[in-house]
Amino acid sequence: MQQTGREPMTAAGKKRVLSGITATGRLHIGNYIGAINQWADNQSEYENFLFVADLHALTIPEAVAGKNLRARVEEIFALYLACGIDPEQSTLFVQSDVAEHAELTWLLTCVTPVSWLERMTQFKTKGKVADVDAGVGAGLLCYPALQAADILLYDPDLVPVGEDQKQHVEITRDISQRFNAMYGETFKLPDVMIPKSGGRIMGLDDPTAKMSKSTAEKSPGHAIGLLDPIGQARKSIMRAVTDSKSGVDFSDELAPGVTNLLTIFECFTGTTRDESRERFDGAGYGVLKGAVADAVTERLGDIQRRYHDIADDRTHLNKLLTQGAERARNLAADKLSQAYRAAGLR
Numbered sequence: 001m002q003q004t005g006r007e008p009m010t011a012a013g014k015k016r017v018l019s020g021i022t023a024t025g026r027l028h029i030g031n032y033i034g035a036i037n038q039w040a041d042n043q044s045e046y047e048n049f050l051f052v053a054d055l056h057a058l059t060i061p062e063a064v065a066g067k068n069l070r071a072r073v074e075e076i077f078a079l080y081l082a083c084g085i086d087p088e089q090s091t092l093f094v095q096s097d098v099a100e101h102a103e104l105t106w107l108l109t110c111v112t113p114v115s116w117l118e119r120m121t122q123f124k125t126k127g128k129v130a131d132v133d134a135g136v137g138a139g140l141l142c143y144p145a146l147q148a149a150d151i152l153l154y155d156p157d158l159v160p161v162g163e164d165q166k167q168h169v170e171i172t173r174d175i176s177q178r179f180n181a182m183y184g185e186t187f188k189l190p191d192v193m194i195p196k197s198g199g200r201i202m203g204l205d206d207p208t209a210k211m212s213k214s215t216a217e218k219s220p221g222h223a224i225g226l227l228d229p230i231g232q233a234r235k236s237i238m239r240a241v242t243d244s245k246s247g248v249d250f251s252d253e254l255a256p257g258v259t260n261l262l263t264i265f266e267c268f269t270g271t272t273r274d275e276s277r278e279r280f281d282g283a284g285y286g287v288l289k290g291a292v293a294d295a296v297t298e299r300l301g302d303i304q305r306r307y308h309d310i311a312d313d314r315t316h317l318n319k320l321l322t323q324g325a326e327r328a329r330n331l332a333a334d335k336l337s338q339a340y341r342a343a344g345l346r
């Protein structure tokens with residue numbers, strides 16, 4: 001893939017990675033397996049820039065209306081820390097604390113053809129014709145420009161995303177190329193990094209639908225929240241949808257709900273499918289669910305203990321929020337100035 005190659009790696013020789021989670025709801029085990037835990041595992045290998053995407057949450061009004069958004073954002077930030085992200089190793093920040101994201105978005109919006117935005121799958125699925133007629137905000141259409149700004153401000157080498165998000169990194173590359181072609185070389189082209197496994201944990205109530213924050217807000221029993229009371233988490237797992245058989249039968253095709261439980265078990269215990277086969281073939285679903293519940297609740301217990309220590313120390317948390325935003329701004333402000341100069345505004 002083409003790269004501008006101006007800043008191929010950081011001074012420490014590490015590749016720079018940028019990633020974030022939208023503050024559309026409370027974090028669940030899918031976010032942990034597919035994103036946060038991988039960031040924690042990778043943090044000594046990469047130079048991570050990790051953020052809480054609060055500006056993106058505003059594109060989904062039902063996710064934010066009547067909610068204390070800042071409290072939710074700080075909960076997510078504290079959860080990053082509780083899940084093992086080290087704020088010394090990684091730059092951790094809240095998107096709206098770094099105003100350069102919103103500023104660069106305007107420059108990028110102006111070079112992005114409307115037809116590119118209308119083609120985005122997420123707009124086509126979330127911004128249904130009925131919603132558009134009902135007055136859905138233009139942010140839902142334009143947010144790929146904000147996402148491009150989030151990425152391009154930091155010159156990352158890699159952007160880790162699930163399969164469903166690949167199109168967003170591709171449009172970022174297209175927007176970057178278009179800006180560079182119009183105004184001269186300014187932005188680097190990032191590459192996609194697809195997680196090794198656990199990229200798609202499914203809903204416990206409906207194993208054909210991806211576990212997601214926004215669905216979890218409406219359907220109890222859909223997800224396991226990282227801050228769910230332990231008893232509730234266990235109950236949701238014990239009630240997970242499987243099929244009408246009584247137990248795990250590896251000689252036949254496994255139902256999606258069973259595969260999902262096995263994936264969750266393997267991600268939380270670091271075991272393989274072969275090891276699962278060995279352990280669970282012929283076991284009743286109650287046994288499988290009990291094992292999943294033990295593995296998940298043990299980890300949730302650790303995360304929640306750390307979370308409460310972090311969240312209770314407001315002074316320290318505020319210091320980390322400020323420090324992270326300053327570190328991010330150091331890079332973002334330089335890149336924004338370059339973009340303003342390129343566009344002839346400075």
Ligand code: ATP
Nearest residue numbers: 022024030031034035162199200201211212213214
């Ligand atoms: P929303 O309902 O608002 O889309 P979400 O739960 O899908 O929320 P995102 O903010 O879209 O979460 O994604 C945050 C990160 O978590 C991304 O890296 C995404 O790939 C990962 N992620 C989200 N859901 C899952 C899942 N079910 N399994 C694995 N990874 C997931």
Ligand code: MG
Nearest residue numbers: 022164212213
């Ligand atoms: Mg999502």
